[in-house]
Amino acid sequence: MSKNHFKVLILGAGSGGVSVASRLKKSISAQDIGIVEPAENHFYQPLWTLVGAGIVQKEKTKRAMSKVIPSGVSWIKDRVKNVDAPARKVTCESGKILSYDFLLVATGLKLDWNKIKGVEGHLGKDGLCSIYQFEDAEKTAQMLQSFKGGEAIFTMPPVPIKCAGAPQKIMYLAEEIFQKNGVRANSKVTFAVAGKVIFGVPSFAAPLMQVAARKKIDLKFSHKLVEVKAAEHMAVFEKTTESQVDGQVKTSTELISQHYDLLHVVPPMSAYDYVRESNLAFTAGPQTGWLKVDQFTLQHQDHGNIFGIGDVTGVPNSKTGAAIRKQAPVVAQNMLSVIAGQKPTALYDGYASCPLITGVGKVILAEFGYDGKLMPSFPMDMTKERRSMWILKKDLLPPMYWNGMMTGRM
């Protein structure tokens, strides 16, 4: 009979869940750890940007889940439907009920395609593409290569999203593909951003504005994609305008329709519904809907035996795999402290990193923590485009991920 009680139960075997499982396994028996995960494969998503540009084969980003989950740890191949935190029980989609002493929530986030009317069913055709899904990343590469010129629009939804730099990284690579294929001169490239800035950290926004100007990219801020009329190749944006009336800021919105020949779509994102439905999420403030953890210890604010890691957490950082690299040792150490009856003392400083690809062979490595504090790992001006950081992103980070992060060595 399969086991249904675990000392530590982990929800999700993505970057965060596997990193922590590997670390915990060094201190507690693997038999005491269970992971609930429905997917057959684990993905190294940071390479999907390069898949979308035709530089990396999509298969390089995928590994069988059975090979990634640490040996000895029980894999419950199921999907979490509900967590009853007071009873310490998890109900799965199959009806299976698991119990735990300590829980790690690591289910990442969901892509809310349904929040953009008309997109579903059209990705990969009708000029619509996205690097945010495994299958679609490769189709993006094919569509960029076969682009014959015209209106190419790249969208950026409201934050938080995972890797907030990716929507513009693929645009810079696409612009180079258009140059190479001789269609740039008869194309207009537009970056339609729901927010007011190109990147959330001013030190990196400044050089990115220069990159966009150099590449003659038309920047449209306060433009949120709300609908796609695929048959007509029309994108509908909600444009927000702020004006001063009697010393007060007034906001008005209008809908603007724009023809496209190619539309790269990034959807809004949120935590999976079960997090909110299980009363584990923030119910007010900017982190509403995301897992209610302390931003430093990553311990749940209402349940001391629950922790969170990665994209699901409601912390004011940038949702990246790089953030998880710094969160994993903190979470593992704090969980072990709590298991030993002590207080969690390890603290996460909000570190995240985004290798901002601005073209083939060029990367600005943005590294920052809470409140946009710069946290460079290298002693040089990191606001500059560098070939060395391209090599780091493309060739060094993937093996560091598979052999270091996933095995708990780094």
Ligand SMILES: Cc1cc2nc3c(=O)[nH]c(=O)nc-3n(C[C@H](O)[C@H](O)[C@H](O)COP(=O)(O)OP(=O)(O)OC[C@H]3O[C@@H](n4cnc5c(N)ncnc54)[C@H](O)[C@@H]3O)c2cc1C
């Ligand atoms: C296009 C793109 C480019 C990116 N570029 C970078 C980059 O350059 N640098 C960087 O650091 N990061 C980058 N990222 C972000 C990075 O990949 C994510 O932040 C990271 O993978 C999040 O890890 P996670 O463990 O929180 O979630 P994931 O790795 O997404 O894993 C979540 C897991 O939970 C499982 N799950 C979901 N729901 C349930 C459920 N109900 N029950 C059980 N299991 C469930 C899923 O199947 C999945 O295996 C990029 C992401 C994308 C998409």
